[in-house]
Amino acid sequence: MKPIKEIADQLELKDDILYPYGHYIAKIDHRFLKSLENHEDGKLILVTAVTPTPAGEGKTTTSIGLSMSLNRIGKKSIVTLREPSLGPTLGLKGGATGGGRSRVLPSDEINLHFTGDMHAVASAHNLLAAVLDSHIKHGNELKIDITRVFWKRTMDMNDRALRSIVIGLGGSANGFPREDSFIITAASEVMAILALSENMKDLKERLGKIIVALDADRKIVRISDLGIQGAMAVLLKDAINPNLVQTTEGTPALIHCGPFANIAHGTNSIIATKMAMKLSEYTVTEAGFGADLGAEKFIDFVSRVGGFYPNAAVLVATVRALKYHGGANLKNIHEENLEALKEGFKNLRVHVENLRKFNLPVVVALNRFSTDTEKEIAYVVKECEKLGVRVAVSEVFKKGSEGGVELAKAVAEAAKDVEPAYLYEMNDPVEKKIEILAKEIYRAGRVEFSDTAKNALKFIKKHGFDELPVIVAKTPKSISHDPSLRGAPEGYTFVVSDLFVSAGAGFVVALSGDINLMPGLPKKPNALNMDVDDSGNIVGVS
Numbered sequence: 001m002k003p004i005k006e007i008a009d010q011l012e013l014k015d016d017i018l019y020p021y022g023h024y025i026a027k028i029d030h031r032f033l034k035s036l037e038n039h040e041d042g043k044l045i046l047v048t049a050v051t052p053t054p055a056g057e058g059k060t061t062t063s064i065g066l067s068m069s070l071n072r073i074g075k076k077s078i079v080t081l082r083e084p085s086l087g088p089t090l091g092l093k094g095g096a097t098g099g100g101r102s103r104v105l106p107s108d109e110i111n112l113h114f115t116g117d118m119h120a121v122a123s124a125h126n127l128l129a130a131v132l133d134s135h136i137k138h139g140n141e142l143k144i145d146i147t148r149v150f151w152k153r154t155m156d157m158n159d160r161a162l163r164s165i166v167i168g169l170g171g172s173a174n175g176f177p178r179e180d181s182f183i184i185t186a187a188s189e190v191m192a193i194l195a196l197s198e199n200m201k202d203l204k205e206r207l208g209k210i211i212v213a214l215d216a217d218r219k220i221v222r223i224s225d226l227g228i229q230g231a232m233a234v235l236l237k238d239a240i241n242p243n244l245v246q247t248t249e250g251t252p253a254l255i256h257c258g259p260f261a262n263i264a265h266g267t268n269s270i271i272a273t274k275m276a277m278k279l280s281e282y283t284v285t286e287a288g289f290g291a292d293l294g295a296e297k298f299i300d301f302v303s304r305v306g307g308f309y310p311n312a313a314v315l316v317a318t319v320r321a322l323k324y325h326g327g328a329n330l331k332n333i334h335e336e337n338l339e340a341l342k343e344g345f346k347n348l349r350v351h352v353e354n355l356r357k358f359n360l361p362v363v364v365a366l367n368r369f370s371t372d373t374e375k376e377i378a379y380v381v382k383e384c385e386k387l388g389v390r391v392a393v394s395e396v397f398k399k400g401s402e403g404g405v406e407l408a409k410a411v412a413e414a415a416k417d418v419e420p421a422y423l424y425e426m427n428d429p430v431e432k433k434i435e436i437l438a439k440e441i442y443r444a445g446r447v448e449f450s451d452t453a454k455n456a457l458k459f460i461k462k463h464g465f466d467e468l469p470v471i472v473a474k475t476p477k478s479i480s481h482d483p484s485l486r487g488a489p490e491g492y493t494f495v496v497s498d499l500f501v502s503a504g505a506g507f508v509v510a511l512s513g514d515i516n517l518m519p520g521l522p523k524k525p526n527a528l529n530m531d532v533d534d535s536g537n538i539v540g541v542s
Helices: 004-010 030-036 059-072 086-090 107-111 117-137 189-196 200-209 229-235 270-279 291-306 319-325 338-356 374-387 396-414 430-440 451-462
Strands: 018-020 026-028 043-049 077-081 102-105 144-149 153-155 165-167 178-180 182-184 211-215 220-222 243-247 252-255 282-286 312-317 362-367 390-394 446-449 470-473 493-502 507-512
Touching: 004 018, 004 243, 030 270, 043 059, 043 291, 043 338, 059 077, 059 102, 059 243, 059 282, 059 312, 059 362, 059 390, 059 396, 077 270, 102 107, 102 396, 117 144, 117 153, 117 189, 117 211, 117 229, 144 178, 189 200, 200 229, 252 270, 270 282, 270 291, 291 312, 291 338, 291 470, 312 319, 312 338, 312 396, 319 338, 319 374, 338 362, 338 374, 362 374, 362 396, 374 390, 390 396, 430 446, 430 451, 430 470, 430 493, 430 507, 446 451, 451 493, 451 507
Parallel strands: 043 282, 043 312, 077 252, 077 282, 153 182, 312 362, 362 390, 446 493, 470 507
Antiparallel strands: 018 026, 026 243, 102 243, 144 211, 165 178, 211 220, 243 252, 493 507
16 A cells, blocks of 8 residues: 555645545545635546345446546546445445455455544434433423434444334433334434535534424424534534545545445435546546446435536446346356346346436446356347447456456546436425336336325425435345345336435435335354454454
């Protein structure tokens, strides 16, 4: 690794806007973005993927490798990524810093505590939870209805035992008993707000709008009513600054914020993305999970808030993922299976069709694995060409930037200024927005709202939130809301179980299927593979 000062020098960043965290990490003052207003924006490349599988597709690896490869062919590029969450890192998924010769460094630090941003978000979130219950205990001046408190507690860990709990037991000194729950930090509205805020003023205003409860007269109670937004901003004053690190080849990388794409909007901060676009010719940014989740939310929501729009989309796919979607089992996923590949290609086709609805040029990055056969590779290339999309075989895991030259050239040739196209209008009712997403992106035949969801829609209309954009929280394992439906399901009934308003972040969340906001650990979590030796060297994190 190079000293972080050398990485900063590549971007002509001065010492007075850098806050070093050791030798290889630094924060960039978010106020620096203001000084870049007159700089021309570079092109924005959105990296997304086919529907994820247990075999893994390498989307983060491809994002990092593509940025390095663009630099290799003479294009100045920065990659922007989300911060990993300890829950998945210690759970099933593992780290989120890429792999092989296409990683961001120092990967162990990034995957673990990094610069403390996750902990700052959790602290700000839980400060509000504590103040809220303290307010109720000490006279409840706002007349908060304790049966209608919406604000949960949070921690950056997968812990299913905290999904439904009771607090306040032990007598009056401990407050009033009530039902409560925990959500994972990446699902916190505070995390979403941090990722969407452009400056400290914007951050505090958004925090103040958060809805925490209803009072005895069924009126909304916000953070601004409790007067705690200033203290929350104090805890976030460093977390609002993007983190500068490097790739395995010294390409600058901005890693900032970490909202999940299956339960939030799923991309890094607007500050980091805008900063990268001002400082480079090509900003490579990743949206979480498949294109039905991260990419749709990036375009329909994040782009509108940020005032930018992608110039091209890269759809990451693998032969083994397509075979899995075609019915192949994980045990034989490495064996040649053209029939399964043919059936599973339908999943890729749906994502290509969906991305084209946003006017985006699409490049398919076929992430090659050693078990892929020439016949399988040739089939995917031929079928992509039939769809009229560029395809490039990527080997950035094994070869770094050298393995992504073909992909980088294809992306540079495809990227262009496009007329923004959104799936729904902001003044469409919430249920219409959901129906458009369900039918156009998830390929459902109809939408069914539970009784709970219908009541939530009445609340949304009553309080004037009907014109907010919609963030659908659903399984990442299927285009549908049902994780068992692989491939390209269509014509099914899309079930909306509940909705809630994230007024500070500025969107309505629609919960579908059995999705919940606190993941659980698997039987054998990744934490069992981790250790640290007497010299402080960590193993098993990435």
